[in-house]
Amino acid sequence: MEDRVSETDLAEFDAGGDQQDKLFDVLSNQRRRVLLHSLQASQLPVSVGKLATKLATWEAQQPLSDRSGDDRTTIEMTLVHNHLPKMAEAELITYDNTEQRVALANQTDNVWVHLQTMTSS
Template sequence: MVELETVFELLSDERRRYALYYLYERNGPVAVENVVETVEEWEDDAPDGDPEGDSFDEIALELQHVHLPKSAEVEFIQYDPDRNAVQINGSPPEFDAFVTVAKLLETPEE
């Protein structure tokens, strides 16, 4: 069981939420590059998104050094910077419920 405070903290940043939404829909490890591409696209498509927003490299840097390591502090998210891969595995029901609702409310399109 994961504490709700931890789930809320994971979902507190838009860029990290977008990464988690993408990972939640995948089975197995995902290349960080794929996560970055999707986050970049969703940020550009967001209603308040800046079409001149951060570049791919800026998003990659922030995800690799801030958001993915932060997410990997919970046992069900594994981030391997050496393999440049990340995955969600065995997420608890509390996380599943909140990430599903948050994604529906925020509606980034795949």
């Protein structure tokens, strides 16, 4: 079989760089994707506690094989110590650790393109 990708094609290919890698890393986690949808729907800053409750409710509705088994308190701890800082670093959200409030960042158009592509396939 003939290789149809030329050296020139590969040289011109844009793999997206570090920012693209961060975005894919953040979007690779199901909880983070659910959080983004939840924040998009609210359009206002939301408390971390409310987000944890929404995630726990969402997870309880999933098939048993897809559930993490985490309770609301454990989910809130993973948000505070893992998910929210990672999402803020990727500039997808604004996270006020002192006030425990989260909002969707202004520059998320690129994210919705990726999410729509992922959900349509």
